[in-house]
Amino acid sequence: MAEDDRQSQPVRPSLLKRAARRAARLVYRMVLPVFRPVAFRTRQYLLRGVQDELSRAAALAKNTNDELHRIQADLLHEIRHTHAVGREVLQKTAENVQHEILVNAHHWHIVGFKESQALSAALHQGIQVSRESIREEVLRSQESVCGEMLHLQESIAAELQAAMNESREAIRIMAEVYAHNAIDRLDRLEQLATVSARRVAVRSDQDRVLVKTEVGYVLCAASDHAVLAGLLDTGDLERGTRLLIERLIRCGDVFVDVGAHLGLLSLAAARAMHGKGRIFAFEPFPETRAMLERSFWINDFAEMIEVFEAAVSDHDGDAKLFVGSTSGHHSIFPLELPSGQEKTVIDVCTVTLDSTLPPGLKVDLLKIDAEGAELDIIEGARALLSRSPDIAMIVELGPAHLRRVGNTLDQWLGTFAELGFVYRAIDPDTGVLDVMTREQLGLAVSTNLFFARAGSSAWTKLDTTL
Incomplete structure (x- = not known):
């Protein structure tokens, strides 16, 4: 019966295990306040470059869009100006013809009705030809301006797209580099934290200190402070x-x-x-x-x-x-x-x-x-x-x-x-x-x-x- 009671009692961990657990908890509490702000600042430092590059790309896109709107406005103003000039030329031509008719009215009356009709028809035909010529010139000018505007829009759109693609590629490459560097740095921090946690220095005989380094255990004079500090810091x-x-x-x-x-x-x-x-x-x-x-x-x-x-x-x-x-x-x-x-x-x-x-x-x-x-x-x-x-x-x-x-x-x-x-x-x-x-x-x-x-x-x- 006594043996059954002993088996039912829980087995308590040994004194060595309890001491090791307390030491591990103590090291964790000491390292955590140091490592957490370092990791937070490292992440802020790595992300700052990517955010700045995204802001510059957005500003470039906005400036390009504003320039495109300004060019469109200038082209529309040019078209309206061309129409106005054509109308003024046509109006002046009509006025000149009317003035010519009045000046030559007396001559028409002398040369006879038929000749006056022929002259009137010729003048009317001339006005029509001038009107058609002016209209065709305006249309050709409008088509040319529209074609140039369309070509300019396509060129600007292609350049903007290329710039955006280059920006995206640059941002992607920078992000990959930052991520790679971040991983390397975090690995290095983790390695240093692990190495620092395992760093051992034991006071030996004859004023010597035994230090665990990257190549094994090394004896160093306790008074050789510069060398001892370097070994304890990096193990090298x-x-x-x-x-x-x-x-x-x-x-x-x-x-x-x-x-x-x-x-x-x-x-x-x-x-x-x-x-x-x-x-x-x-x-x-x-x-x-x-x-x-x-x-x-x-x-x-x-x-x-x-x-x-x-x-x-x-x-x-x-x-x-x-x-x-x-x-x-x-x-x-x-x-x-x-x-x-x-x-x-x-x-x-x-x-x-x-x-x-x-x-x-x-x-x-x-x-x-x-x-x-x-x-x-x-x-x-x-x-x-x-x-x-x-x-x-x-x-x-x-x-x-x-x-x-x-x-x-x-x-x-x-x-x-x-x-x-x-x-x-x-x-x-x-x-x-x-x-x-x-x-x-x-x-x-x-x-x-x-x-x-x-x-x-x-x-x-x-x-x-x-």
Whole structure:
């Protein structure tokens, strides 16, 4: 009996499920006030352009209709004027004939009755001919004016119809574009809302924070506020470059990451290779290098990466590393620091790619983010570039870095051109390759460039033509 009572009692959800439901309700209440006004304003912004275009089309149709009525009125006035002129001419002709009869009455009386009748008949006939001629001229004028008016009406109607069709087509296209953009934006908002809801940051040991990003879990220094804010906001630091790497890298490829920082792009390459390939990462700052190695271990890619705590240059030796305001700005060249920040310099070793990478190794993708040391790195990788004809490179270009180290933009781009490389700019949001002139590159704060030789298979992988 007791067992039957226990079975009849309702099963209460576990403590974990109740806590999860409360958390879900709390997140929903927090997100709803933010997302609802954003969606409402987005809809108003997208519909405003369509309403303005419809108003302009209606105004155009009204102006065209008013112009047509004005032309009709002018044509009717012309016809009435022509009739009036014809009647005046006819009246004047009759008066002249009558005057001629009176003047020649005496002559008629002398020449005789028959001649006067003949002259009268001739005059009458002349009047009739003149009257018929005037009437035919008026009719021809009226028909001509009516024909021109009809032709003008048809022409105006055709032009109006064409304009209306063009307006409708333009409105339809704009509506489709707005709808497509609205869907993309709403999808993006939904994706960001989902990603933000799933964003996780956990305080770890040694003043570190574990953040869930677009490429997996990454360790970041708790004091590195700029990097930490970017990761928590979007889960990414270089979205466009990451998307390009994921499109380009294949299973079994070799990826070299110079200036690997926290390893986000190396993790993107590892995920694209599905753990089957080789990654060589170079990071000179000890704390960042340690977090990079730990992040690869957390994401189960430790066996495919080899990390070097060294700065890559054109020689093997030692150098001073100037610590920047954030972990991604350290450089072996002196930096301009924000006011109030103390200058920090540490000793690091320098290596070349030719002396460090395994002999005979062919590389598929080389990424360089070295805060001004790019040309020194290329100089120390001549052998690698020679034995890797299909190699592709992603290199950060910063005009401020060039001025700081004493190079010009022409020198910088010329070094790559001498080695046979062609560049395209990487869109920072989509990863699409765009053409940018040297003038545009010189005006940009920073641009990631994609380099490959004209015959490289990298262009085929990216479906890009030169």
